[in-house]
Amino acid sequence: MLNRSRELSCPQCDAINAWTGEPAPDDALHCTACSAYITSYDDYIREAVRREVKRLMDSYRRPSPARELAILKRVLARPTQPYLPHVLSRPGQETQADA
Numbered sequence: 001m002l003n004r005s006r007e008l009s010c011p012q013c014d015a016i017n018a019w020t021g022e023p024a025p026d027d028a029l030h031c032t033a034c035s036a037y038i039t040s041y042d043d044y045i046r047e048a049v050r051r052e053v054k055r056l057m058d059s060y061r062r063p064s065p066a067r068e069l070a071i072l073k074r075v076l077a078r079p080t081q082p083y084l085p086h087v088l089s090r091p092g093q094e095t096q097a098d099a
Helices: 041-061 065-077
Strands: 007-009 016-018 028-030 037-040
Touching (some): 037 041
Antiparallel strands (some): 007 016, 028 037
C-alpha cells in the first residue's frame, strides 16, 4: 500500500522524517537530525507509484495458491449442465432431436 503518512527514514542516520502540509513537486526533504538530503517530493511520488504498480502486477503474476484452490473448489461444486444441442443450433435450423 501507499505510504500515506509520507514518512521516510534518513539513509544516513535512520531518523524518521516527513513533509508537512502540501509540498510542491520540487520541494526537497532534508533530515531533521543530520540535515542530509533525502529526496524531492516528485521523486518520492514517482517511486511510490512504481512500488505500488509492481506490487499489483506481482499479485496478478503470481496468484496465491489458496485463492486458486478456492476458485477450483467453487467450479467443481457447481452442478454439471446436460448437453443441450438446441442451445447450440441457430434459429430455424433443426437439430437431430427435433427431426
